[in-house]
Amino acid sequence: MAVEGEAGVPAVSASGRRRTRLDLTAPALLGFPVVWLVAFFLVPIAIVAAYSFDIYSLFPGKHGFTLAAWRAFLHSSVYLGLFWKSVKMSLIVSAVVVALAYPVAYYLALSGTKRKYVLLLVLIAPFLTSYLLRVLAWKVILGNEGVLNSFLVWVGVRSRDHPISQLLYSRFAVMLVLTYVWVPFVALPIFVSLESLDRRLLEAACDLGASRWQAFRRVTLPLSLPGVMAGFLFVFIPTVGEFVTPSLVGGTSGYMYGNQISDLFSTGFPDWETGSVLALFLLAVVAVLTAAFARFLQVRQVTAH
Amino acid sequence: MEEGRDLLERRISREDLLKLAAATGAAGLVAGRTGLAGAARAELAKESGRLQVLDWAGYGNDGGQTMFAAYVKKYPKNKPQFTYMTNEADALAKLHAGLKPDLFRPYVGWTKYFATSGLVQPWDPKLISNFKHLNPFMVKAGQLNGKQYGIPEDWGFDQILYRSDKVKPKAKSWGLLFDERYKGKIAWFDDLEMLTIAGLYLGFKNPWNQSDAELKKSQNLLKSKKHLVRLIWSSETNLWEAFGSGELWIAYAWPNDWVQMKKKKLKVVYMHPKEKPIAWVGMLMLLKGTQRYHLAHAYADAWSSAKSAKWLEDNYGYGHANTLARPSSSDLMRVLQITNPRAVTLPNAYFDRDIPRRSLYAKMWEEVKAA
Structure with missing residues (x-):
């Protein structure tokens, strides 16, 4: 005897229809993104790979499969050195951004303020202006005749002839600007993970005699780690290949791996082969790191649950 | 259709006629004005x-x-x-x-x-x-x-621009771009031409076609002096901004950069190096x-x-x-030596020329920036 549903239709056949609908909906929904991904992500990567092996080139001349550019890159202390410099800068920026964003997200999520969404909006308000403008604004702040140096002269800490000149066009300037740009981005995932925290766990911790610090360290922090890690990756992945900010405020010492890729493609004499090698290497390292972080995240989530 | 009629109806000036006559050669000239006008219209219609x-x-x-x-x-x-x-x-x-x-x-x-x-x-x-x-x-x-x-069409020089109130050059030389006394106040240009300049400074016979050993020496010079450089500029506005605000005192520069800094009332000299500028x-x-x-x-x-x-x-x-x-x-007349029709060549300057191994130069310059 078939079990009847509310409308008198046998439940089995209804669920069967639902299954059929789902089966058709999923490909329909995923189809376009998959085609998009293949056409504008995988195919371009394949083309870049073809450039790196000199299988394909825009420029005339003899071309054929070769590992020469890869070999040169892997034996080049210059390019690898620049890569590690960029990784170090990016790691520092990511860590500082997370450290700055966490208290903000914590306050918004757990302070119980009624205006938390208004404050969140204020936090992301800089995104309403152009990225370029936000970066250029730092030139006005950090320059020799900028806001900061003018203030120091005004309070008598520095003389007009001896401003702090290493604020702009330096590695410090790049890291400072990147930190400023990425803090709101990181605050968001941390805010989401903290807001979804089950408050009863904190109450239970307090009931069991934990201090506020202990409750934070042993309950809140571990449970918000997925958000922290996601935020960390949000910063690390784009900044390690960053080239706009360094080209605007970095000067010689703030030159990063992303600038080198850009320059190999567009200045001097086009060297798309080496540029492609550098780009693919960056992609591979970021992919590996992302996979590692994703695995770590899953482990933490399982542990937390 | 509309566009075609426009083209046919376009008035052909005498100057155009002469140019087109020259382009179509002697036959066109002999063909007479009416024939020429037709040929000209046909030429223009194609364009x-x-x-x-x-x-x-x-x-x-x-x-x-x-x-x-x-x-x-x-x-x-x-x-x-x-x-x-x-x-x-x-x-x-x-x-x-x-x-x-x-x-x-x-x-x-x-x-x-x-x-x-x-x-x-x-x-x-x-x-x-x-x-x-x-x-x-x-x-x-x-x-x-x-x-x-x-x-x-346009022409100029690659020379050195410096603040005369801040910088006291030891010599009129490209060496000012490598002067340790002015660490953090120097700007280079983002181009493989920096290797040519290094070659000029090092006294190589043909800086545009350096041997492997010479090129290595030029590259090593640039690598060893890069720590002095605050900015490797690729856009003039970037240079003007940094030079004008006092971030820079010495820069590889073009005549216009000197003009712009003079407009800012800065005390600047556009130095003609003894190794010669590049025109x-x-x-x-x-x-x-x-x-x-x-x-x-x-x-x-x-x-x-x-x-x-x-x-x-x-x-x-x-x-x-x-x-x-x-x-x-x-x-500007003076700095460009406008009245000298051979200002762009020796004995005044080296006229820029083809670099036979341009891709190698480019690679080595990129290595300098990455180093």
Whole structure:
């Protein structure tokens, strides 16, 4: 005897229809993104790979499969050195951004303020202006005749002839600007993970005699780690290949791996082969790191649950 | 249809007739005016649409309109449409990627490369009325195998700009770009030409074609001195901003940069190094297979006029190949040595030239930046 549903239709056949609908909906929904991904992500990567092996080139001349550019890159202390410099800068920026964003997200999520969404909006308000403008604004702040140096002269800490000149066009300037740009981005995932925290766990911790610090360290922090890690990756992945900010405020010492890729493609004499090698290497390292972080995240989530 | 009627009804000026007559050769001249007008109309009818120009920022509809105002007045239906190039390598990549401009403007160091690349075709100087006023030395630099591949236009020098109230050079030398006393106050230019400058400073016989050992020495010099450099500039506005605000005291610079810093009332000297400056000239080049051959010539003619030349000198601070033009500024007259028709060559300066191993130079310069 078939079990009847509310409308008198046998439940089995209804669920069967639902299954059929789902089966058709999923490909329909995923189809376009998959085609998009293949056409504008995988195919371009394949083309870049073809450039790196000199299988394909825009420029005339003899071309054929070769590992020469890869070999040169892997034996080049210059390019690898620049890569590690960029990784170090990016790691520092990511860590500082997370450290700055966490208290903000914590306050918004757990302070119980009624205006938390208004404050969140204020936090992301800089995104309403152009990225370029936000970066250029730092030139006005950090320059020799900028806001900061003018203030120091005004309070008598520095003389007009001896401003702090290493604020702009330096590695410090790049890291400072990147930190400023990425803090709101990181605050968001941390805010989401903290807001979804089950408050009863904190109450239970307090009931069991934990201090506020202990409750934070042993309950809140571990449970918000997925958000922290996601935020960390949000910063690390784009900044390690960053080239706009360094080209605007970095000067010689703030030159990063992303600038080198850009320059190999567009200045001097086009060297798309080496540029492609550098780009693919960056992609591979970021992919590996992302996979590692994703695995770590899953482990933490399982542990937390 | 409408466009076709417009073309047929377009009035042909006497100047156009003469140019087209020259283009169609002796047969056209003998054919008489009526026949010529028909031939001219046919030629112009073929050349429809907007003229496609690949040029540097600042030379299109973003401020450089005066340079081609005469062309626009004469051919309002074929106004130029611009694509911008950031450097010759960028232009090369764009051309190979399928961009089809009618003309573009690389600098003299690339003339030979492009002329032998199969991408360009020679001009017909007879179609450019102002051609006879152009500096003969620069005109010759635009030739290869007797054919005129480049029409010389803007020119200037690569020299050293420094703040005379802050910097006391030990000598008039490119060495000022490598002076340890001014660490953090020096700017280089983002181009493989820095290797040529290093070669000049080190006294190599031919800095444009250095041997492997010489090139290594030049590269090592640049690597060892890079810590002194605050900025490797690629855009003049970037340089002006940093130099003007006192971040920089010494820079590789062009005449216009000196003009701009003088305007800011800075005490600046545009130093002529004892190893000699490098001189350059922009060359209009005509793309092979252009569908607007005569229009491109008319555009080059407008660029080559004395009126455009003077405007360029007064507003951009560069020299112009038109020998009739004189800038209003006596300072600029002096620094460019406008009255010396051979200012761009020895004994005054080294005229920039082809770098046979350009890709190697480029690779080594990239390594300097990455080091």
